[in-house]
Amino acid sequence: xxxxxxxxxxxxxxxxxxxxxxxxxxxxxxxxxxxxxxxxxxxxxxxxxxxxxxxxxxxxxxxxxxxxxxxxxxxxxxxxxxxxxxxxxxxxxxxxxxxxxxxxxxxxxxxxxxxxxxxxxxxxxxxxxxxxxxxxxxxxxxxxxxxxxxxxxxxxxxxxxxxxxxxxxxxxxxxxxxxxxxxxxxxxxxxxxxxxxxxxxxxxxxxxxxxxxxxxxxxxxxxxxxxxxxxxxxxxxxxxxxxxxxxxxxxxxxxxxxxxxxxxxxxxxxxxxxxxxxxxxxxxxxxxx
Numbered sequence: 001x002x003x004x005x006x007x008x009x010x011x012x013x014x015x016x017x018x019x020x021x022x023x024x025x026x027x028x029x030x031x032x033x034x035x036x037x038x039x040x041x042x043x044x045x046x047x048x049x050x051x052x053x054x055x056x057x058x059x060x061x062x063x064x065x066x067x068x069x070x071x072x073x074x075x076x077x078x079x080x081x082x083x084x085x086x087x088x089x090x091x092x093x094x095x096x097x098x099x100x101x102x103x104x105x106x107x108x109x110x111x112x113x114x115x116x117x118x119x120x121x122x123x124x125x126x127x128x129x130x131x132x133x134x135x136x137x138x139x140x141x142x143x144x145x146x147x148x149x150x151x152x153x154x155x156x157x158x159x160x161x162x163x164x165x166x167x168x169x170x171x172x173x174x175x176x177x178x179x180x181x182x183x184x185x186x187x188x189x190x191x192x193x194x195x196x197x198x199x200x201x202x203x204x205x206x207x208x209x210x211x212x213x214x215x216x217x218x219x220x221x222x223x224x225x226x227x228x229x230x231x232x233x234x235x236x237x238x239x240x241x242x243x244x245x246x247x248x249x250x251x252x253x254x255x256x257x258x259x260x261x262x263x264x265x266x267x268x269x270x271x272x273x274x275x276x277x278x279x280x281x282x283x284x285x286x287x288x289x
Contacts, residue, residue, distance in 0.1 A: 009123040011063060011116075016056040018093035023131040024101030025223060028121070030089075030135075032109035034176045036199040037208025039138035041106050043215035048104040050227050053092035059120050061087045064110035091124050096225040103128055109177045117177070118184040125190060133185050133192040134222065135178040136215050138208070141198035144260040145243045149214035150198045153222065155191075156182045166193055195219060200260075202253055203243055209235035 027047060029040035047053070065087050072086045089107030096102055103124065110117050125133055143150060153166040178194060185192035195218050197211040213232040220227050247253050 009120050011060040012057060012120045012123055013060055014057045016054070018056045018103070018128055020093055020101035020103070020128055021095065021099060022101075022129060024093075024103055024128055026103045026105060026121075026125050026128075026130045026133045027219065028105040028107075028133065028135045028178075028181070029137070030107055030109040030177055032176075034109070034137040034139065034178060036138040036140045036204065037206060037211050039197055039199060039208045039211035039215060040136040042207065042209065042212035043136050043219065044104050044106045046212065046216050046229075046232060047102065047219070047227060048092050048094065048106065051094035051096055051102065053094035053102070053104055055090050055092045057091040057124055059089040059107070059117065061089070061110070064112050064117050065108075066111045069111055070108065089121075093128070096223070096227070098225045100223060100225055101128075103130060114177055114180045115184070118181045121181060122184055122188055122190070125185075126188065131191065133181070133190055134219060135181060135192070135194045136197075136219065137176075137178060137194060138197045138199050138211050138215070140201045140204055142260060143198045143200055144257050144264055145200045145203065145210070145240060145247075146257070146261060147264045149211050151195060151214045151218045153193055153195045153218065155193045156186045193222070195222070200243075202247070202256065206239075206243070209239050 027044050029035065029044040031038065031041050035041055070087050072084050075083050075085050077083055087108040087110075089105060089110075092104045092106075094102050094104070105121065105124075124130075141150075155166045182192045182194060195215060197215045197218075199208045199211050209232050213229055213236050216227060216229055216232060247257050
């Protein structure tokens with residue numbers, strides 16, 4: 001078990017000792033290239049908010065970020081005091097209504113020292129006795145906003161895939177921090193899984209509560225827990241309405257979306273069994289090189 005004092009993990013800053021049942025789950029999402037529409041981090045934050053999660057540790061960003069690429073921001077708080085907000089990776093703890101202990105990690109993908117960074121994430125997982133690490137991601141794909149969001153899950157090896165009823169990962173190519181984290185979990189003997197949701201390519205910058213909702217539902221199903229999604233459902237209705245209005249204003253985009261809808265409707269099995277989305281994920285990852 002890592003030393004909470006920080007002697008073995010010097011960049012891990014503990015602020016409290018979490019009180020969790022045995023065998024909690026760590027849910028993680030990182031803003032950046034694998035968080036299209038901010039859907040992955042929004043999903044993790046939704047669990048934390050719904051279950052009143054409280055922060056207990058974070059990773060000092062000093063050695064993991066190039067601050068000329070990911071710049072800290074100046075904010076003025078309600079008292080009028082100027083503060084600097086640094087890229088944050090914060091751990092929170094909570095207990096689901098089912099009694100399952102949950103640790104959430106919502107943060108930003110670092111630019112530097114990925115192996116060391118993942119050692120710190122695993123340090124927390126080992127310290128709390130986590131039995132499973134689940135990462136959430138979202139990617140841009142050729143999918144229509146007007147149809148159900150495609151979500152698929154993979155596990156690092158076949159044993160984990162079998163236990164979690166997921167697909168074993170066959171991907172080869174460039175990866176992000178989540179890929180490195182899953183490799184570290186495997187080496188540490190911690191079960192891990194990844195869930196991905198698809199966000200339409202024609203609305204790349206807008207937050208996607210619809211994809212976040214799909215990730216929340218898929219994660220809840222994986223963990224066999226219940227979570228209130230009323231807020232995300234309302235946001236999803238508004239999102240669909242706004243995107244539909246924008247699409248209708250451009251004839252070329254309208255035709256493109258109609259083509260995506262037709263493809264989705266004609267090949268529902270290809271969407272729901274995950275094969276099409278697996279191809280999209282692999283293409284997306286390779287394009288990031």
